[in-house]
Amino acid sequence: MSFLADVLAALDGGRALALVTVVGVGGSAPRHLGARMAVDVDGNGLDTIGGGRVEHEVSAAARAVAAGAPARRVRHHLVRDLAMCCGGWMEFVIAPAARDREVLAAAVGALTARTPRVLTTALDDGRLALDEPGPDDGRAPRVVDGALRELVAAPPRALVFGAGHVGRALAPLLAALEFEVIVCDDGDTGALERPIAGATQVIDSFAVADVERALGPLGGGDHVFIVTRDHAVDERLVAELIGRPVTYLGMIGSRGKVGRFQKRLAVRGIAPEAWAAVHAPIGLDLGAETPAEIAVAIAAELVALRRRGPGARGAWAVAP
Helix, strand or coil, X not given: XXXXXXXXXXXXXXXXXXXXXXXXXXXXXXXXXXXXXXXXXXXXEEECCCCHHHXXXXXXXXXXXXXXXXXXXXXXECCCCCCCCXXXXXXXXXXXXXXXXXXXXXXXXXXXXXXXXXXXXXXXXXXXXXXXXXXXXXXXXXXXCCEEEXXXXXXXXXXXXXXXXXXXXXXXXXXXXXXXXXXXXXXXXXXXXXXXXXXXXXXXXXXXXXXHHHHCCCCCCCEEEECCCCHHHHHHHHHHHCCCCCCEXXXXXXXXXXXXXXXXXXXXXXXXXXXXXXXXXXXXCCCCCCHHHHHHHHHHHHHHHHHHCHHHCCCCXXXX
């Protein structure tokens, strides 16, 4: 939801913007319900609704709204109207962002306070409002009673244990996937002396207790990536975290390393079945070798989990 903060900052900087929201999708389309972008009077955009001709056409309409035209709702069939190959249709509502500046500010404030709210967008004129979350308001936006309802919640946390080559390559990719990235390292090798791109916080420790003192208990929504330089640290972290209700727990290493850890931890009472919750070796099997390639493989696994769900786990590996 950093997009909302970017829109608010642009408004406060004096830019006139139109807010474009995808409020209807059918068939094959490049973006999902609730995708947004903002366009100024010169056609400069924040984010994307899918690119290509559909974005070009919608941006032209958005420029007019940014310049003072009334809010409008438009629909494009991607084949019949735009000669695109997707085969579906998309519907958009385009509204002046300045009109709802106070709602945007309240939404950004809720994000900062990590207080979940629902942002509603009226389908007819794009007017925004904030509402309390209901039992059916999950991560996926939905249309109810003439309005799009989208949960506004703080981004999930990504805890990267290890500020070495892989950790540094991974952090900016996680940030691009809209995680709040926290990097943890004991700093013994000077790994924390240089800034880490993508990280919002750095914790000078590998100890889970220290991390939880700084962040609070780890749990649902948290994603943990163990990519340290030390196998002993990796083993200790896995042993401590394997039973936690985190959303994702992954560890770097070969299958041989994972097998040795499983045998040693079994002696300590951690059943082999518990490893079903651990992504180890971490990431998709892309044959990755360099730190950048390993980071991409990890990020790709997260995208697969996000878009396909945990039920498809194991079906994405690409043979080297």
